[in-house]
Amino acid sequence: MPSLRQLRFLTALADTLNFSRAAEVCNVTQPTLSTGLKELEGRLGVALAERTRQSVMLTPAGEDIAARARRILAEVKDIEAAARQHSGAFQNEVRLGAIPTVGPFLLPRALPRIRRRWPELRIFLREELTESLAAGLAEGRLDIILVALPHDLGDAVVEPLFSDGYQLAVSKSHLLAARGAAAPEDLSRTPLLLLERGHCLQRHALSAFPGIELRADDTFAATSLPTLISMVEEGLGITLLPDLAIAAGASRGHEIALLPLPGACPRRVVLAWRPGSPHAAAFRQISALFREVHAATISA
Numbered sequence: 001m002p003s004l005r006q007l008r009f010l011t012a013l014a015d016t017l018n019f020s021r022a023a024e025v026c027n028v029t030q031p032t033l034s035t036g037l038k039e040l041e042g043r044l045g046v047a048l049a050e051r052t053r054q055s056v057m058l059t060p061a062g063e064d065i066a067a068r069a070r071r072i073l074a075e076v077k078d079i080e081a082a083a084r085q086h087s088g089a090f091q092n093e094v095r096l097g098a099i100p101t102v103g104p105f106l107l108p109r110a111l112p113r114i115r116r117r118w119p120e121l122r123i124f125l126r127e128e129l130t131e132s133l134a135a136g137l138a139e140g141r142l143d144i145i146l147v148a149l150p151h152d153l154g155d156a157v158v159e160p161l162f163s164d165g166y167q168l169a170v171s172k173s174h175l176l177a178a179r180g181a182a183a184p185e186d187l188s189r190t191p192l193l194l195l196e197r198g199h200c201l202q203r204h205a206l207s208a209f210p211g212i213e214l215r216a217d218d219t220f221a222a223t224s225l226p227t228l229i230s231m232v233e234e235g236l237g238i239t240l241l242p243d244l245a246i247a248a249g250a251s252r253g254h255e256i257a258l259l260p261l262p263g264a265c266p267r268r269v270v271l272a273w274r275p276g277s278p279h280a281a282a283f284r285q286i287s288a289l290f291r292e293v294h295a296a297t298i299s300a
Helices: 004-016 019-026 030-044 060-086 103-117 130-139 184-188 200-206 225-233 243-247 280-299
Strands: 049-051 056-058 093-098 122-127 144-149 157-164 166-171 192-195 216-222 239-242 256-260 267-273
Touching (some): 004 019, 004 056, 019 030, 056 060, 060 130, 093 130, 103 122, 103 144, 103 280, 130 144, 144 157, 144 280, 157 280, 166 243, 192 200, 192 225, 192 239, 225 239, 225 256, 239 243, 267 280
Parallel strands (some): 093 144, 192 216
Antiparallel strands (some): 049 056, 144 267, 157 267, 166 239
């Protein structure tokens, strides 16, 4: 059977595509890593990487086996964590990933409560797009992820947190600014300023009203909600802002008008973790804490 050490060598090479850097990641010499990978190829009977003087590429078999190796190594980490759990100790660190349209508005209020509940716990935060977070969870790079549905999370355990609706943001000089609320027809007439492709909020916003085709403004794509708000403030377009971001103060100090959107389908914010995680009970407690913080933020 392939050894865990060999699988670590392979995943390190897949991540770096460089034998020297992969050896540094694994804290071994380059000859040791190269020998280990050759032994793995011999054991499996298939080439895993193509080597030239200029570059390293994984073969299709190497890509497939590296992905499987990541999942195996993630399960091994869960076994180690389970052993600590059975010994009565909660793991001393958690790697939490969050999407940038939720994390900045929820985590600053939630982390102090988490620290009070688990004073010895260290939380390492990663802010990434949903695709990267889902992959990081499956591969064991992350322990839990804070994301919004709909999105395919594979076999991850999904704990619902809250629904996050939208409001229409327009400049104070816009014709819609004086209205008490906006209708779907108002949105269908004008392309929306949205986040760049890859942000789940872009897809969620365009599907806020099923059966009504909403269009993105193809001339511009923002990298963050603050950029979107500034563009709207300058009268360059309109956009949809999540209720959580508004309640957390994202639009505060900006000359924009916010209009309710009756009937809009909210996105569903969830916390997810691997099925084999030994800390499911603790993660559910963290989920309950997130729900409390959200409720307090929205009602403030």
